[in-house]
Amino acid sequence: MGVRALWRSVREPRTLKSIYGAIYSVVLLGGIGTLLSPPQSIAGELGPVLTVIWSVAFIMxxxxxxxxxxxxxWWAERLSIYFIWTGFGIYLFVVINLHFTANGSRITQIATIVIAVALFLIRRVQIHGYSFEPRR
Structure with a gap:
């Protein structure tokens, strides 16, 4: 099967699905990177077990x-979004805690996490209501 045939096999909106596929890929790389080399400021706050849970939530x-x-x-994608939200929730909790207890501002990190969560909220709203994408 050629690239064009593969592209045509994806139901519309192909571009949107491809963008989300790329976003999921970035989250996967972030989860793997976090598992292999967690940021010390976050890992120190979470401890080793919760750091693994945090990264595995992103990976799964x-x-x-x-x-x-x-x-x-869509049922599987919604479940996936909940796992990703769990990872971001753990991360956000720690970053907010560090903002108030450690030196320096964490506002940029907090804003970035909130934007990422919102991106997956938009996707969750888009796929609400059905277990599978309705066929047209």
């Missing part, structure tokens, strides 16, 4: 999202 969510976005398995 991103993997599920990558596998479910193209075929339109």
């Amino acid at each position: 969510g991103a993997t599920g999202g990558m596998l479910s976005v193209m075929p339109g398995w």
Whole structure:
């Protein structure tokens, strides 16, 4: 199967699904990077067990999202989004805590996390209501 045939096999909106596929890929890389080399300011606050849970939430969510976005398995993509939200929730909690207890401002990190969560909220709203993408 050629690249064009593969591209045509993806139901519309192809571009949007491709963008979300790329976003899930970035989250996967972030989760793997966090697992292999966690940021010390965050890992120190979380401890080793919660640091692993944090990174595994990203890895599981991103993997599920990558596998479910193209075929339109919305039930699986929603579950994946919940895993990703869990990872971001843990991260946000620690960053907010560090903002008030450590030196320096963490406002940029907080804003970035909130934007990332909102991106997945938009996707969650888009796929609400069905287990699978309705066929047209």
